[in-house]
Amino acid sequence: METWRFEAIGTVWEIESEERLGVRERGAVTTAIESFDAEWSRFRADSVVSRLADGGEAPVPADAAAMLDLYRELSDATAGAVNPLAGASLAALGYDAEYSLVAGAARAAPADWTETLRWSDAALSLSAPAAIDVGALGKGRLVDLVLATLPSGGRVVVDAGGDLAVRGGSIRIALEHPYDPTRAIGVVDVGDLALCASATNRRAWGDGLHHVLDARTGIPVRTWAATWALATDAMLADAATTALFFDGGPAFADSHGIDWVRMSTDGRIQASAGFPGELFVRAP
Template identity: 65%
Template sequence: MIAAGPLVHTWTFEAIGTVWRIETADPLDDGVRDEITDAIAAFDRDWSRFRSDSLVAGLAERGGEVAAPADTTAMLDLYDALDTATGGAVNPLVGESIARRGYDAAYSLTDRGALAAPREWRGLLSWSDGILRLTAPALIDVGALGKGRLADVVLARVPGAAVVDAGGDVAIRGVTQRVALEHPYDASRAIGVWTVTDAALCASAVNRRAWGDGLHHVLDARTGEPVRAYAATWAVASDAMTADAVATALFFDGGPQLAAEWGVAWVRMRTDGSVEWSPRCEAELFS
């Protein structure tokens, strides 16, 4: 949820399974809207594991090598850092693990049991010289940071001061916004408010995509099991991809250390309702 600011024009639309909201001082012309629509469509064709015709779906079926999409190095380099920081809990080949728990291309929500992602994923997946390679079929999932990356891509195409809200991943330029931190167990409440200027705030919560008996989309790649210790995380960074990545890492040991190394402020709520925050956090947290 975003508090009202000086931006008076809003464009709302649905894409990649979420609602987008772009706020600007002046209305976006048709050319800019087309650029944004095309950029989102291209990202979806490359990275969506919910489309049978996507690039990652083809690699999951056959393996091999393809021309690397423009976002490959930025995202997979960050995944490499996330894997190291979390001891393997965040892994770009976790796609099949998530699908087996029911969050698959058909949205079956049928649990077929836990499956650990390949621990030695770097031996299967590589990206260099403009080529993305998989030595064996595997399902790439960029959910740990992909929506943040796309929010940055969209913001770069919007002129002037703007707010891009991609379903809770918020990129802000040239304006100050007060963003409510939604309570993961009651969407009508907030645990605090964070004032953000020229930065990005990304959130992740276990209630957003949850089903069955305690299943949700945040899995520990080492076990294929949903995380249990934390219910929600928030991170503020200079760009949305970094904030999104840290918000994911905060569900695991090593997340706070990574955030400190990258200069990212954060808040996280445990499943028992207690709240933790970083030393540089400027969020106004309610008692």
């Protein structure tokens, strides 16, 4: 297997393939990542979402319907806890475009986000100033887009900082303990599927601040420490890992046939009934 490592969108990527990727294949990957970042990154002043922050309309990005339709489902499943207009909530706590990591007062996201944010086949629009953030499922979507650029034949693994998709084979993955990266709470074989993970010890700063917020309050979640989801594609797995931090998350995952695990901040483990891996901590 050949491994290509590089940094993009603030994380380390690894692409493993049986054949070495040439200039054309690597160029296609780079183009896919750059195009997505130029549309959806709230950390870039020239991105589509940043230019929309004061309100207005822009040509619809190619991924808008796929992502925002799923956001609507996530929002419904979690009673509004997941919301793509939580960008200002994250920025208020210091996770802003400058990475200031200086927290101010918590700020709830607009509860009526589907009235403020609209999308159609032609346009993406905001009827009022707001900060779009697709972090609940965007990295998974990008993993899927990158995988789609790669030639078929043999095993291919696209891993974006722990959110990964496997095609043409299987790999064994450890589920990293959120409080001790030298330990695992279990293992699972991932074959022609995607596995995504989210944890409150990643992208964390200050006193108990991290990137998983309840959009209804703008406050970081406190009950669950880490989540994992195994799905047919990475966007769906990524969405499930976010939903699993909230009530309604297991029902969302189960409705899509997603196997999952989550660990609470006091060490309890929950898992879907059919989770195919081995857990070293017994799930009640």
